[in-house]
Amino acid sequence: MKISVAKDAGYCFGVRDAVNMAYDATEKYGNVYMLGDIVHNERVVRDLEKAGAKVVETLDDIPDDSPVLFRAHGTLNKLWDESTDKNVQVIDATCPLVYEIHREVKKLSLDGRQIIIIGDHGHDEVVAIANQVETTIIVASPEEASKLKKMKKAGVVSQSTQTIENVQEIMNILMTKVFDLHFVNTICFPTKRNQAQIKTLAENSDIMIIIGSFTSANSKRLTQLALEKNKNSFQVTCADDVKKIWFKGVNQVGISAGASTPDKLINEVKEKIKMINKEKVN
Numbered sequence: 001m002k003i004s005v006a007k008d009a010g011y012c013f014g015v016r017d018a019v020n021m022a023y024d025a026t027e028k029y030g031n032v033y034m035l036g037d038i039v040h041n042e043r044v045v046r047d048l049e050k051a052g053a054k055v056v057e058t059l060d061d062i063p064d065d066s067p068v069l070f071r072a073h074g075t076l077n078k079l080w081d082e083s084t085d086k087n088v089q090v091i092d093a094t095c096p097l098v099y100e101i102h103r104e105v106k107k108l109s110l111d112g113r114q115i116i117i118i119g120d121h122g123h124d125e126v127v128a129i130a131n132q133v134e135t136t137i138i139v140a141s142p143e144e145a146s147k148l149k150k151m152k153k154a155g156v157v158s159q160s161t162q163t164i165e166n167v168q169e170i171m172n173i174l175m176t177k178v179f180d181l182h183f184v185n186t187i188c189f190p191t192k193r194n195q196a197q198i199k200t201l202a203e204n205s206d207i208m209i210i211i212g213s214f215t216s217a218n219s220k221r222l223t224q225l226a227l228e229k230n231k232n233s234f235q236v237t238c239a240d241d242v243k244k245i246w247f248k249g250v251n252q253v254g255i256s257a258g259a260s261t262p263d264k265l266i267n268e269v270k271e272k273i274k275m276i277n278k279e280k281v282n
Ligand code: SF4
Pocket: 012, 013, 014, 015, 072, 073, 095, 096, 097, 098, 160, 161, 188, 189, 190, 191, 259
């Protein structure tokens, strides 16, 4: 059985930097506070907690002068203001590519356009993008796009981890609804690269395994993408979820992972599959 792991499976540079910043802060200050989970992966959050990174719900839960890490996918403007008032030390882990989306929506808005964000309702990144301008319309699916009224002038950006296919379908509908339409493709390059590798690997494998938490919209989307290319695709959160029965008659295994999945989990899953293979042979 041959096992191939997608070249860029797992952490994107934005998430890797944020996690490293959190560890560096715990070393420097003894502890660091995080507003909500910095990464949608239970294992990463648990390991960070052990190192001294505490998850809190509001800035009020943080003692004055303490370090607080603002996550990779962006933070509401009011929390930036409150952090100044409260005198907490902000460690900004916002991904530069997320800041780029913020700049783009502001530019589109200044151009007098109705802002449309293609993204998941309630997702931290989408909420923070929407927070950059007065009014936004969030569209998660082609069905939602079809319900929009016709409009004169709109500017569209997407959440960084959307699939190209979903964005294309929505854009096709928006073209029939908006007279003056300006689209900025803000799917980030690590996401595009990961999606392209998954499609090829899923097509060329007998089974495709996507590693990622079910709380991660990104991982679920990648699994969907793999399923479209290969019905024999499964999402697992860790090695324990991998079932021996899946590998009956399998020669080629493809593995990839969401942007919030650490290398450690990818290696554990790979080792489990190697073990299943050994048992099959013996
Ligand atoms: S998914 Fe893209 S935008 Fe989001 S943190 Fe990673 S690199 Fe940055």
